Amino acid sequence: MAKPPAPKSADTGERIAKVLAHAGVASRREAERMIEDGRVSLNGKVLTTPAVKVGPGDDVRVDGKPIAEKPPTRLWRHHKPDGLVTTHADPQGRETVFQALPKDMGRVISIGRLDLTSEGLLLLTNDGELARVLELPSTGWTRRYRVRAYGDITEEAIQKLKNGITVEGVKYGPIEVVVDRRTGSNTWLNVGLKEGKNREVRKVLSAVGLTVNRLLRTAYGPFQLGALEKGKTEEIRRSVLREQLGKLYPLDADGYPLKDGGKAADNTGRAVSRPAKPRPAKPHSTKPRGSNPGKRPDNKARKPDAHHRRKP
Known part of the structure; x- marks a missing residue:
């Protein structure tokens, strides 16, 4: 430039x-x-x-x-496996999420993170401003997780999490916890939260006596993990992206x-x-002919007589 x-x-x-x-x-x-x-x-x-x-x-x-030059905004769903770090460069030399992505995606950044042992839905974008907007708690998007944890949880603990909890001086907002099933000494939970602070699920469940041994993110706002295979990446169609972002982060037809x-x-x-949209043509008047003063009254359409018909 x-x-x-x-x-x-x-x-x-x-x-x-x-x-x-x-x-x-x-x-x-x-x-x-x-x-x-x-x-x-x-x-x-x-x-x-x-x-x-x-x-x-x-x-x-x-x-x-x-x-x-600024490209159109794009968004991808990625199924992160465990064992990868969500960073572009790891000081310890561990494999990163971005090293395993298709090269034709170009440079992208993650919307939020999943830690080394967490897996599931990770949203990726080429627009850092969109990432910032979607990470804000004020956006109101719920992150949903399937969690397997060692131990049992009481209704009192569930209510405590629902009201918000403070752990080691950090205050966490309301967290929705629903018990799915119990298998031996483990409990399967469905967890929903809006903040997404560092290792939030593990920390708050530890505070109520549970040790998380598997954590899978299944949704981030309206975007679902669905049947996306582990390690795979899929771009969200522009029309779907525009619809789901709406007024939160409006995009034009080109993205x-x-x-x-x-x-x-x-x-x-x-x-x-932006170019002004052309004004729509005014609709034809439904007022019967002859209703205006000075006009010859004629409420019937004139039919062409034989004299005016074109000869073949």
């Missing part, structure tokens, strides 16, 4: 971390860390703070390479985010005007 002819006002454009997130470089939080590490430059100047805005034509680079009440975002994430 070419450099702009003149500096822009600090009141225009989008925050740099948001631009990087929209471009699929990283989540907004990770983008801020990249800026702090001196990996991001704007118009040739290395940034030291995320409190910078970007406008059209600005040259944004990460590790010296220009960021790609680009809509901002500011129905405006499409350009490659920097700024809102741009």
Whole structure:
């Protein structure tokens, strides 16, 4: 991208971390860390703070390479097996979820995480801003799990979790727990929660005397694991994605985010005007002919006589 002819006002454009997130470089939080590490430059100047805005034509680079133009928002369902970490690079050298993904997906990030021994539905996207929105508890989407745990749970403990619980100084919101069945010394549970804090299911169940030995996420909001095979990835159709996101994260027909009440975002994430929709033609009047003053009354359609018929 070419450099702009003149500096822009600090009141225009989008925050740099948001631009990087929209471009699929990283989540907004990770983008801020990249800026702090001196990996991001704007118009040739290395940034030291995320409190910078970007406008059209600005040259944004990460590790010296220009960021790609913003692609349409995409979302995938992935059935994560246990034994993989949900990170792009693991300091301990363990295999990651992203190493096993199809190469033609490009760079994607996860919406939330599943720890090493957890399995099930993991949502992946190329839009870091969408990931941020869907991770927020205020979004109201429920994460559902099938849990096998050693021990038994009482109705008192279930009610305690339903009202919210504090564990080691961390307050957790209401958690829905339904006992499915008991097999020997294990109990199978269906668990639903809206926050998704770090290792939340394991910690809250441990606080009421249960030890989780298998954890499978079956749903994240409206998106279900279903019959997706372990290790497989499937893209969610654009029409389904638009329908399920609705006003939470509106997309246009091409999959680009809509901002500011129905405006499409350009490659920097700024809102741009959308073409005006053509006005529908006015319906024909149902008023009988001859009802207007000055018009010759004629309530019957005139039939062409033989004199006016065209000869074959």
